[in-house]
Amino acid sequence: MMTYIIRRLMLVPFLLFGVSILIFGMLQFLDPIERASLYIRGDFKSEGQIQAAVKKYCLDCPIYEQYTNWLIGTIDSVSGEREGGILFGNFGWSKTTSQPVADLISHRFPNTLDLTIWAVGPIILIGIWLGVQSAVHHNGIFDQAARIFSIVGTSFPTFVFGLLVLMIFYANLQWFPPGRLSDTYSQVVRSESFHHYTTLLTFDALLNGRIDVFLDALRHMFLPILTLSYLSWATFLRVTRGSMLETLRQEYVTTARAKGLSERDVINKHARPNAMLPVVTLAGFTVVGLMGGVIITETVFDYPGIGAAAAQASAQLDVITVLGFAMFNGFILIVANLIVDILYGVVDPRVRLS
Amino acid sequence: MRKIFTILSLLIVASMVLAACGGAAPVEDPADPAPADPAAPADPAPADPAAPEAMGSSDPTTFTIATFGGPETLDPALAYETAGGEIIQNVYETLVFYDGIHTDKFVPMLAESWEVSDDGSVYTFNIRSGVTFHEGQDMTASDVAYSFQRGLLFGGHASPQWLLAEPFFGVGNDDITCIVDGCASADDREALSANDPATLVAACETVKSAIVADDAAGTVTMTLASSWGPFIATIAQSWGSVLDQDWAIAQGAWDGSCDTWQNYYAEPSESDPLTTVMNGTGPFVFDHYTNGEELVLTRNDNYWQAPAALERVVWKYVDEWGTRFAMAQAGDADFFSVPPENRSQVDALSGELCEFDLAANAYKECVVTDDAQPFRLYKGRPGIARTDMFFVFDINPVSNYVGSGQLDGNGIPLDFFSDVHIRKAFASCFDWDVYISDVFDGEAVQSPVIPLAGMPGYQADMPVYSYDPAVCEAEFKLADVDKDGIPAGEDPEGDVWTTGFRLQALYNQGNTTRQVVSEILAGNLAQVNDLFNVETVGLPWPTFLRTLRNAEGPYFVSGWQEDIHDAHNWYQPYVVGTYAGRQRMDADLKAQFQDLVNRGVAESDPDARAAIYAELNQLFYDQVPTALLAVATSHGYEQRWVTGRTLNPIFSGDYYYTISKK
């Protein structure tokens, strides 16, 4: 197992290198002036800005030179300091948010992770529950209702659903506001007495004993979680239901009944765990998807996660930021895949041994 | 495992329910919200729940602006966009500032008064005493001088410093490098540093001798290259802000030495130490900026004037319009930016209308139209930006947008638009009425001249082009595109009227204004003669920008937003600067313009200046290098509980000192 993990980890840099080459290569379809315009925000006023960008980012240099500049940076001739260089942790400067891309990621990612942690529970648990119930009551009323729910869920665009619940639960009822925290609590969090132990807001709030901050954070996360959940439940329901029906047909389920287990135990102890295999894969992808940032949901609910930032950056052709996100997401994806693989072994002993 | 799951899900559900119940007001009084701001959350709920929510803000001391796109930099020397300008304008202060809603009247701020020498080239400012920076130091004349010197030496084309460089170094010298090596090393620190050190020191000394502080007398004397009409207007903007010298140096900004200034030249905002920190003298103190999320200012209780009414001003950067709209409806946003295409949605919720009176140059008394609606609508004030149609006199041969590149009915020759009759024909085929109604829903006015109303040079009675197929046809027949000396209408060998033409009009995808301009033109040209083909082509932004820069498009539709409210800021780019360059305007025409522009800006007597510009206007009308389109009028909203807003269009955003909520 250990060697397997190490082998997979050793692949990570190569995969990231591949990703970087790919993205970098695609950029070369633009000529230097077009690329320079990517560094200029909005309409520009002075002709020199373009030239300045070409010069500064060495956009008319040979490709390999530009790539190495990006990879290891350049030494400023005057100050003697290294500028840029992704290998030195410098992902470049995010034009759209005016800060280093690395700062942007390290600030935004905890928010996305926090949302992921809280969203994963409802999404997976309720999604699985729906699927199991619908399989257990195969063709019953619950199953039919769930089927309709699932069709509606998959066909609802996130954007429309998000705005709809925002209008109802925020604009009208004012129960669940968008954003990350109310201004009052955002002051609490910024105060010196509030310690940032984990950088995950909800956990820090609890560790600081600030239940009010914790609840306010949840209040802001409610609609994103609801939206993410509703749209994912449909998928979880379908996959779990299918897998569960398949499992309920298995002989060992009958065996379990014959043993004299109660129906609840038959479903919970024998059928469900075995039906979880495809669900674990789905859950893995879901978690990876959430960690990579959920663009539309974060944007609609003004949630300061990595997805909203990525959307903003790409909408404004902030290539450096997008590049940084792509690298980061690639990394997350690779690591998360590894974790899912390991989890798979936990769920299925047959995988564990082979 | 399963138990943990169950407990966890119960916990989540329970928390959600609790969080929901905590909806209307904070769950409990946060005991110690923030040391800096003890008052804020003390009184959480509005007193009377039965009172209509729409009529009062839940938090009268915190002002929230829901907008998109945060500032690029908070360094006044570098900020050149409204998002940053708005913050700077509320935290830093300038020597002079705009007088209320007027764009051309000024009041003393950090300068108590000032004198101008008779020839208009020396300004002496008496610096106000008793003003302190937010971090405690007293503001002195040296701070003022340092701020301006630093700005000029900072330079670079990505900054607004060219607006100050020209008055100090002379017209055309739009960067500090122009007095080092004739602008050769503009934007290139490496090249600049390669200059002889003595030359570099001399340039810096020139700046220092042009801006001299006398701390004992409390004055700053600025010596311009020559008289500069709009100088006061220029320094009233954010790039005229005063920094605390010691603080700035401590942050890592230019140390004030003439030996090292080149190391700070053309610093990009990513490595500029003042990008995300602020220490001004203004009514609000910079609290924090969470990039791309929010920016918060708090009230300066030690302000040299009476403190502001608002305690906190919060910008929320919310990209999605629907979300901003929800915030406005929930009463959580006091100001909110509305994209033009969503105006009808908000108009329906506007219960108060304030219309601009062009004659009085002020908004009329607001009238309540529907007391049940929460928003107030301001409309009708002409803006400070305009989109126009620029003809390219000498199209780049690499262009893909000129068809065959010849006068054969399937393209245009590269010098097509150098024929004044072609330009006039195009101008006569454009329909302003359709443009104003389609693009602006009627909320725009045609511009008769380059500068805006109220500026020297503005002539409301100047003749304008308008859609007239007969004139359009006549001008095409007067054109001589094949250059045989015979106008097209009489040319036996045929000319543009008989052969026709084909060209591609470009716009950047998503910019519907630019797209519609060409579509209107294309339709009318085809009506006049079905051999005239204009195809509209949408390009991605980078490609569009390249075609602009390389003069590849036959004509381009582009916008200008003024930096300072002065005629020069309009004439300069249109007839000699950026746009004239991109149009590759004929050299002798440009020379005529250059002469008029130079004379105009140097003239400080308004009437004399107007006379010079009138001459320029006539030349511009006759030559029509650019078809001037229309200035959109304002259409903005606020919550009806907002009072005291100063609606000055030159402001970057708003000036929150005067604003309060009821």
Place this chain on the structure above:
Amino acid sequence: MSANNEVLLQVKDLEMHFPIYRGVFQRKVGAVRAVDGVTFDVRRGETLGLVGESGCGKSTTGRTILQLYKPTNGGVSFEGNDLLKLKGEEMRLMRRKMQMIFQDPYASLNPRMTVGQLVGEPLMVHNVATGAEINERVAHLLKVVNLNPAFSTRYPHEFSGGQRQRIGVARALALQPSFIICDEPISALDVSIQAQVVNLLEELQEQFNLTYLFIAHDLSMVKHISDRVAVMYLGVFVEVAERDELYAKPLHPYTQALLSAVPIPDPVADAKRARTILKGDVPSPANPPSGCRFRTRCPIAEARCADSRPEFREVSPGHFVACHLVN
């Protein structure tokens, strides 16, 4: 093979129809008549062999008896208790006494549980044993079926087919039932192992005084172990008799056909035998023929065979047949 006359299990007119659903709204459009009215007894201590072609409803019969399916119709009484009337919990407790060894040794063991858990679970569920006692009992059971008790921490996929079937046996034995339905316990196994498992089952029967319903798909398999044999065709019993009587004197044309297909050890005798080759395919249990189920393939069918269903009659003591032509 001691058989007394106490009736342990009584099955009367048992029917198991599986509904068929179609369409978006999953409406019931028909039913698979997997078991369509069977009546028989099993006496304590005996082994009743149940034989029939694949798909004729043997497993379904077994499972329906154990109430693993809810019967469509009919009655099952075990030790005098009407199983259909038992409530969930009562039925659950009844399961202690009646167990099943499943046909497929691969599919019938939960792949996520160790052998110890699989065998020990019934003990736990029925509170027969707790804690360390369970481990002891499991070890003992594994020994009984000739498996190494050390294997109890392993997962089913680590075992061979024969070993797994023995795990299934150990599991079935765990609760010391009096009645075990052995659903083709050997047909998925290699011939070499088949004998081992059959011998094991016989030993256990003797040791624990078990009653078996032993299902197999051909007559040769049950000949050795059964006291009596029942023959099934398309959801119904066509013949039941004492073993020797059935093999010597099959009355139903279907039984005769089956027997003629069984190879006899003596190849010479085998060659001389008259063979009845069945023509055609087995009809679908969703749409069985009218009258006698066998008529579509019966070599001696008559007109009345299509009109009325032959009664399952006792033609001689203990010998039941369902055929119009048998007297």
